[in-house]
Amino acid sequence: MTTELTSAGRPFVHHHSAHCESGVLVALFRDKGVELTESLIFGIGSGIFFAHLPFIKWVGLPITTFRSRPGSLLTKVSKRLGAKFIAKKYRNAEKGMTELRERLREGRLVGLTTNIYWLSYMPERFRFQFNGHNIVILREIENGFRVSDPVLDRPVDCSTEDLERARFARGPLEPKGFMYWAESVKPDPDLRPACIAGMKDACNMMLRAPFPFIGIRGMRRLARATIKSPEKLGFKDACRRLANIVRMQEEVGTGGAGFRFMYAAFLQEAAELFASDDLAGLSREMTAIGDIWREFAVVSARIIKQRGQSEETFAKAGGLMLICAGREEQLFRDLDKIARKLKA
Amino acid sequence: MKVNEVPQDALTYYEGIKRACFALNDEGKYVVVASTGSNEEATANGLAVDELAATLEETRRAVLAGEKSPLCYHMERRQMNPDILGKTAGIAVFRVKRHFRPDIFPRLKPSVLNRYAQALAVTVEELRTVPR
Numbered sequence: 001m002t003t004e005l006t007s008a009g010r011p012f013v014h015h016h017s018a019h020c021e022s023g024v025l026v027a028l029f030r031d032k033g034v035e036l037t038e039s040l041i042f043g044i045g046s047g048i049f050f051a052h053l054p055f056i057k058w059v060g061l062p063i064t065t066f067r068s069r070p071g072s073l074l075t076k077v078s079k080r081l082g083a084k085f086i087a088k089k090y091r092n093a094e095k096g097m098t099e100l101r102e103r104l105r106e107g108r109l110v111g112l113t114t115n116i117y118w119l120s121y122m123p124e125r126f127r128f129q130f131n132g133h134n135i136v137i138l139r140e141i142e143n144g145f146r147v148s149d150p151v152l153d154r155p156v157d158c159s160t161e162d163l164e165r166a167r168f169a170r171g172p173l174e175p176k177g178f179m180y181w182a183e184s185v186k187p188d189p190d191l192r193p194a195c196i197a198g199m200k201d202a203c204n205m206m207l208r209a210p211f212p213f214i215g216i217r218g219m220r221r222l223a224r225a226t227i228k229s230p231e232k233l234g235f236k237d238a239c240r241r242l243a244n245i246v247r248m249q250e251e252v253g254t255g256g257a258g259f260r261f262m263y264a265a266f267l268q269e270a271a272e273l274f275a276s277d278d279l280a281g282l283s284r285e286m287t288a289i290g291d292i293w294r295e296f297a298v299v300s301a302r303i304i305k306q307r308g309q310s311e312e313t314f315a316k317a318g319g320l321m322l323i324c325a326g327r328e329e330q331l332f333r334d335l336d337k338i339a340r341k342l343k344a
Numbered sequence: 345m346k347v348n349e350v351p352q353d354a355l356t357y358y359e360g361i362k363r364a365c366f367a368l369n370d371e372g373k374y375v376v377v378a379s380t381g382s383n384e385e386a387t388a389n390g391l392a393v394d395e396l397a398a399t400l401e402e403t404r405r406a407v408l409a410g411e412k413s414p415l416c417y418h419m420e421r422r423q424m425n426p427d428i429l430g431k432t433a434g435i436a437v438f439r440v441k442r443h444f445r446p447d448i449f450p451r452l453k454p455s456v457l458n459r460y461a462q463a464l465a466v467t468v469e470e471l472r473t474v475p476r
Contacts, residue, residue, distance in 0.1 A: 059423070117423060128392075129424060171432075243392060244388070256365040262366050264366070264374065301384035
């Protein structure tokens with residue numbers, strides 16, 4: 001842990017997080033004197049999700065996501081914990097940068113949404129055109145800003161030019177300089193109703209989404225498509241698709257196995273909060289599901305690496321995903337029932 | 345995933361940073377563990393990176409052979425597509441695509457070139473050429 005100073009001169013402890021958005025929220029809440037863990041924020045904001053969107057292409061490949069839309073954690077968490085956040089977008093880049101400096105001068109801790117490609121402090125191979133990476137700005141320094149990027153293990157420097165490019169990058173999901181800060185935070189937020197709301201919302205999204213691409217249905221759909229993919233697309237293209245899924249699961253902002261372990265950690269904390277054995281059981285089940293997702297990644301990596309020479313097949317990879325879908329469906333059905341019975 | 349199962353495959357492209365992972369400790373409680381990356385992740389990332397590099401190299405050769413303009417190379421180097429580049433530079437997509445033609449590109453006005461250079465974070469001289 002590194003101790004840094006914020007623009008207000010308060011000490012800031014950089015917290016290494018698994019996911020960028022929840023990590024930023026942990027920092028913003030802590031600056032206001034409320035200590036929450038990353039997994040708790042992830043659970044309260046219903047961060048767990050699944051969607052496979054074949055019609056939205058990113059570098060020519062369909063998008064697969066294991067977490068909710070970027071930006072939704074902020075709105076959901078602040079609403080459920082009774083915190084007031086101010087969030088702004090800008091048309092004019094200059095204005096956006098001036099306002100950032102003003103907020104820092106007021107001594108606030110500011111969260112920003114950026115494009116990860118233009119953040120040059122990131123290792124080269126993490127940099128790609130993705131417009132949903134969240135970071136915390138600590139203070140202005142010479143020719144740049146001191147940045148606490150939650151997914152890195154220490155604070156870093158970022159030049160003004162890079163930051164401006166990253167904030168005002170164009171393309172899908174433009175951040176438009178999106179900037180947010182905590183106006184007021186309830187000193188002792190009531191966690192129990194917030195957890196219940198988060199759980200119910202997550203169950204709704206996973207089980208009852210009206211589109212076949214989302215939630216458990218989306219997972220099954222993708223699993224079936226994966227099994228058929230080598231015949232339909234040819235081995236090479238099928239590998240590209242599979243690699244993209246693994247990348248989204250293991251690399252793009254995750255605490256392991258596509259956020260499943262983070263959600264299991266949330267369920268464990270909730271079990272303690274409500275003194276509920278049922279929730280503790282669900283946490284163990286979620287861990288087991290996460291382990292199967294990990295196995296899916298291992299099997300997929302073998303297929304990709306050995307170019308058809310290995311024992312592993314697309315049918316096995318898709319089959320593992322079907323197992324995940326089945327067990328997650330049961331888990332969210334149980335969670336839905338339990339959450340309804342919990343007393344706030 | 346238990347703490348001792350957190351992948352520690354020491355990926356070189358992490359450049360010394362670590363990623364946080366959730367894992368169970370001996371008492372069955374979740375803790376955050378720093379990971380140096382997993383080989384599975386590297387395989388998936390490697391495929392994507394190799395593919396980008398291969399397309400870029402192909403484009404570079406095409407530019408040198410006079411089939412495409414250097415603008416196309418610099419766009420791909422920034423992992424953009426005509427849509428993103430057009431929006432960033434403030435130039436309509438159909439014009440961007442037209443400027444990929446090697447016969448059109450050399451005739452562009454300096455003002456247009458400047459906008460491309462600004463959007464791609466390169467100098468105008470760099471924009472006119474590709475590395476040999």
